[in-house]
Amino acid sequence: MDEHFYFKQLTSGRDFAVDNGFAHQMVNHSYCIGDTETRQALLVDPAYDVHSILSVLQNDGMDLVGVILTHYHADHAGGNIAGHEIAGAAQLLELVDVPIHVQQDEVEYLGHAAGLTPDQLKPHQSGSTVKAGKFEIDLIHTPGHTPGSQCLLVEEHLLSGDTLFLHGCGRTDLPGGDPTELYYSLTQRLADVPDTAILFPGHHYSADFSSSMEYTRHNNSVFRPRSAEEWLAAFAS
Numbered sequence: 426m427d428e429h430f431y432f433k434q435l436t437s438g439r440d441f442a443v444d445n446g447f448a449h450q451m452v453n454h455s456y457c458i459g460d461t462e463t464r465q466a467l468l469v470d471p472a473y474d475v476h477s478i479l480s481v482l483q484n485d486g487m488d489l490v491g492v493i494l495t496h497y498h499a500d501h502a503g504g505n506i507a508g509h510e511i512a513g514a515a516q517l518l519e520l521v522d523v524p525i526h527v528q529q530d531e532v533e534y535l536g537h538a539a540g541l542t543p544d545q546l547k548p549h550q551s552g553s554t555v556k557a558g559k560f561e562i563d564l565i566h567t568p569g570h571t572p573g574s575q576c577l578l579v580e581e582h583l584l585s586g587d588t589l590f591l592h593g594c595g596r597t598d599l600p601g602g603d604p605t606e607l608y609y610s611l612t613q614r615l616a617d618v619p620d621t622a623i624l625f626p627g628h629h630y631s632a633d634f635s636s637s638m639e640y641t642r643h644n645n646s647v648f649r650p651r652s653a654e655e656w657l658a659a660f661a662s
């Protein structure tokens with residue numbers, strides 16, 4: 426890996442929002458991606474405690490140049506879950522003025538759920554890239570968990586949000602969820618991600634914090650069905 430690649434996986438209730446019982450229960454991951462040469466960095470899914478997450482970058486001497494949201498759900502983007510108010514990108518924008526990179530199909534949902542207006546968002550199509558210094562982050566549109574869910578691929582790190590976990594995948598019964606789309610996201614839209622890439626999901630739901638895509642493709646039951654029909658019979662929720 427390039428010596429200047431900067432990458433941190435943070436866990437809610439442990440690395441930030443440590444006194445927040447709901448954040449601890451949700452075990453969300455936020456990520457820092459950057460270039461130690463240019464000191465430019467991005468945050469992925471900063472939520473619950475945006476001050477603490479921002480201070481991780483500041484303590485490392487990194488400058489925030491943007492935010493990427495994997496999808497609109499409040500535990501990733503900010504908003505409300507069952508009465509729990511969660512800070513997110515909207516609160517971060519009160520501290521810093523940076524672009525919020527999202528998939529085009531998520532813009533409307535982010536407005537309703539996370540209080541982010543279209544002028545605060547930088548919409549992308551699948552295949553576009555965002556730069557952290559010299560490192561290009563590929564944005565892969567992976568609908569299914571939500572219409573505009575996206576996975577990020579940079580330096581053989583796959584950040585999958587709630588599209589794919591080490592075991593299992595995101596649910597499809599929330600607004601905008603579509604199990605057929607999720608099947609095609611997992612089996613086709615992510616098919617070009619190499620086996621050597623390391624999967625970094627949006628929640629810490631397994632004992633390990635990450636695993637190779639080779640291991641995941643062999644051991645995660647969502648890759649076992651051989652057809653869309655089989656997959657939907659097993660996983661459509």
Ligand SMILES: [Fe+2]
Nearest residue numbers: 496498570587
């Ligand atoms: Fe989600």
